Amino acid sequence: MAEGVLILSIVVATLRAATPLLLAGLGELVAERSGVLNLGVEGMMLMGAAAGFAVRALSGNAVLGLMAAMLAGTAMAAVFALLTLRLLANQVATGLALTIFGIGLSALTGLPWAGVPAPGLAATIWPGLAHAPPALQQVLLLDPLVWVAFACVFAVDWFLRRTRAGLALRAVGESAEVAHALGTKVLRIRLAAVLFGGAMAGLAGADLSLAYTPMWAENMTAGRGWIALALVVFATWKPWRLVAGALLFGFVTIAQFQAEAFGLSLSPDLLATLPYLATIVVLVLISRDSTRLRLAAPAALGKPFRPTD
Amino acid sequence: MRLEKREAPSAAMLWVAPLLAAAASVLLTGLLFAALRVNPLAALRLLYIDPLANANGVAELALKMTPLLLCALGIAIGGRANVWNIGAEGQFTMGAVAGGGIALVLGPGGGWYVLPLVLAGGIAGGMAWAAIPAALRVGANAHEILTTLMLNYVAQDILSWLVHGPWRDPQGFNFPQSKTFADAATLPTLWGTRLTPIFFVALLAAPCAWLLLQHTSAGYRLRVAGLAPAAARYAGFSASGTVWLSLLISGGLAGLAGIAEVSGPIGQLLPTVSPGYGYAAIIVAFLGRLEPFGIVVASALMALLYLGADGLQMHLQLPLSLTGTLQGMLLFLLLAADVLVANRIVWRRAP
Structure with a gap:
């Protein structure tokens, strides 16, 4: 029984750790499939985390917090969209600026809430959580955002492969010029994809500050936005493979904390390097076959589009 | 309003764009200070002028540089x-x-x-x-x-x-x-x-x-x-x-x-x-x-x-995290202003 609960707790913890990566990764995947590379995921996530926590603390309502987080992520993405789509600024530079800006602004706006303890999302929904039997407690820890993340995989996969709008989005990501010649509204589709990416990154941030951790701290995403970017490459831009990547990373994150339970006594600082090293290993493995990677990537990724009359 | 590509990058704009970005940045920074409920002029002075008030300040600037x-x-x-x-x-x-x-x-x-x-x-x-x-x-x-x-x-x-x-x-x-x-x-x-x-x-x-x-x-x-x-x-x-x-x-x-x-x-x-x-x-x-x-x-x-x-x-x-916010903002503004180097703005509707 105790062993069963341990295994269950590892599965649950893996799913919970995978959720923010999955949410942010899906958003970025859609943006990249439309041909836009947004390196600002980390900054958008942090703004979502700060805004979500602040609004929940002020209103006492978690749903309002989640909505505020999505709004904050979308607003950040809108700045990126204005610069890269409308003003044709360099996507790499703008994305990096968005991340640095987001790290600073989230620290600034989140300052009054730094270190303030808050109940997790699961504990908010199930007030009796602490007194539930261990196995049930584990299952209840799977808060709605975990389910939302997996539902979003279905939705995005279906949207990209089965809908007219999804086809248009993929076409824009392969060649904006051809899509434009066929009468597709290139910039409108890219704008929508980038804003969707922002909303998802914001939600991913709120998952960290409202459900996973749950608290607000400066720079609390600790590189998860960048790991999400790497996962999109690992997934070769396919939603279902993103699930595999996110679960793998969820597990590596958990292994870090479980290592001691398995009698591995390594310094916590060195164990903390695991997710980053794993990201590098995964990138190396997927990138080695350069031809396959090039064929899988959206052909217009990172290329600006100038509308002509 | 729309952008029209210049035949060649504008040499004048290469110099004007950073100045435009700097001016806009000072303006936005002032607004940010107002939002943080501090006197914008006093804060701008602390940010841009006071650090260079004496020789030691200049040395600290060189050290950070x-x-x-x-x-x-x-x-x-x-x-x-x-x-x-x-x-x-x-x-x-x-x-x-x-x-x-x-x-x-x-x-x-x-x-x-x-x-x-x-x-x-x-x-x-x-x-x-x-x-x-x-x-x-x-x-x-x-x-x-x-x-x-x-x-x-x-x-x-x-x-x-x-x-x-x-x-x-x-x-x-x-x-x-x-x-x-x-x-x-x-x-x-x-x-x-x-x-x-x-x-x-x-x-x-x-x-x-x-x-x-x-x-x-x-x-x-x-x-x-x-x-x-x-x-x-x-x-x-x-x-x-x-x-x-x-x-x-x-x-x-x-x-x-x-x-x-x-x-x-x-x-x-x-x-x-x-x-x-x-x-x-x-x-x-x-x-x-x-x-x-x-x-x-x-x-x-x-x-x-x-x-x-x-x-x-x-x-x-004011918190030190202000630095990152100002840095990011400055780069955004320069990236936006740089558009003018390669493009000119045309104020008319597309035919």
């Missing part, structure tokens, strides 16, 4: 070759670790040779850390933006482990910090300020970077690889050579910046040795348009923002 300038020059050399090193922060840290390690091992003994060894160790540490993404890019096609960034976190964890564990000062009241470096391993200071001679090394690195890019065949190859990768391949320029060269230079400069910081103003290893210099240097590189002399100016401006934020914290209790 040093790491930004060194890291940004490396990033820009890579950037010209389309190799994006986002890992200056980690290379800075590993430079501090490697050079600092030598300083700790040699201890209080030793003569004139200690400081050169420590500095060389710092450069080697940064280069070694940058060699990892270079090898992964050349050998396995792994994109350097993501690998260099991941290694930043790894470097930070290694430093934290060292000062919490093996390198912790036994007489340090259990604080996570190393022993302070011996005098022989510490950089001399100038004119009674905290400024070290590395500032002049950094200043000298700018014309060297310019010479490398504009007047050597290696620099020519770097620029061609960045502007026209297909042409570079056709000309037989080694793509892997470009990656190695730009990342090793980048890493060496960042490593020097790191060791100059810990064997200079800091004087020992602490759990964190950089307030984000490696990231700020990316902004510096872009603000300076990836041109060495532009970067000198941009690094002075960015150093002023760091100093000004210190003053704002001291006098108006």
Whole structure:
């Protein structure tokens, strides 16, 4: 029984750790499939985390917090969209600026809430959580955002492969010029994809500050936005493979904390390097076959589009 | 309103755009201060003018400029070759670790040779850390933006482990910090300020970077690889050579910046040795348009923002995280203003 609960707790913890990566990764995947590379995921996530926590603390309502987080992520993405789509600024530079800006602004706006303890999302929904039997407690820890993340995989996969709008989005990501010649509204589709990416990154941030951790701290995403970017490459831009990547990373994150339970006594600082090293290993493995990677990537990724009359 | 591509980039706009961005940035910063409920004019004065009120302030500016300038020059050399090193922060840290390690091992003994060894160790540490993404890019096609960034976190964890564990000062009241470096391993200071001679090394690195890019065949190859990768391949320029060269230079400069910081103003290893210099240097590189002399100016401006934020914290209790916000905003505005270099605005409806 105790062993069963341990295994269950590892599965649950893996799913919970995978959720923010999955949410942010899906958003970025859609943006990249439309041909836009947004390196600002980390900054958008942090703004979502700060805004979500602040609004929940002020209103006492978690749903309002989640909505505020999505709004904050979308607003950040809108700045990126204005610069890269409308003003044709360099996507790499703008994305990096968005991340640095987001790290600073989230620290600034989140300052009054730094270190303030808050109940997790699961504990908010199930007030009796602490007194539930261990196995049930584990299952209840799977808060709605975990389910939302997996539902979003279905939705995005279906949207990209089965809908007219999804086809248009993929076409824009392969060649904006051809899509434009066929009468597709290139910039409108890219704008929508980038804003969707922002909303998802914001939600991913709120998952960290409202459900996973749950608290607000400066720079609390600790590189998860960048790991999400790497996962999109690992997934070769396919939603279902993103699930595999996110679960793998969820597990590596958990292994870090479980290592001691398995009698591995390594310094916590060195164990903390695991997710980053794993990201590098995964990138190396997927990138080695350069031809396959090039064929899988959206052909217009990172290329600006100038509308002509 | 729409944008129309100019036949040739506007030379006038090349100068006007940064001024426009700077003016807009001052305006927005003032609005931000108003939103934070402080007097905008007093705060702007603290941010931009007061840090330079005396000679010591100017020395502090030069001190803060040093790491930004060194890291940004490396990033820009890579950037010209389309190799994006986002890992200056980690290379800075590993430079501090490697050079600092030598300083700790040699201890209080030793003569004139200690400081050169420590500095060389710092450069080697940064280069070694940058060699990892270079090898992964050349050998396995792994994109350097993501690998260099991941290694930043790894470097930070290694430093934290060292000062919490093996390198912790036994007489340090259990604080996570190393022993302070011996005098022989510490950089001399100038004119009674905290400024070290590395500032002049950094200043000298700018014309060297310019010479490398504009007047050597290696620099020519770097620029061609960045502007026209297909042409570079056709000309037989080694793509892997470009990656190695730009990342090793980048890493060496960042490593020097790191060791100059810990064997200079800091004087020992602490759990964190950089307030984000490696990231700020990316902004510096872009603000300076990836041109060495532009970067000198941009690094002075960015150093002023760091100093000004210190003053704002001291006098108006504003958080230091203001720096990142202002840095990001400044780059946004420049990127927006730069549109005018290649385009002109046409105020009419499209036919």
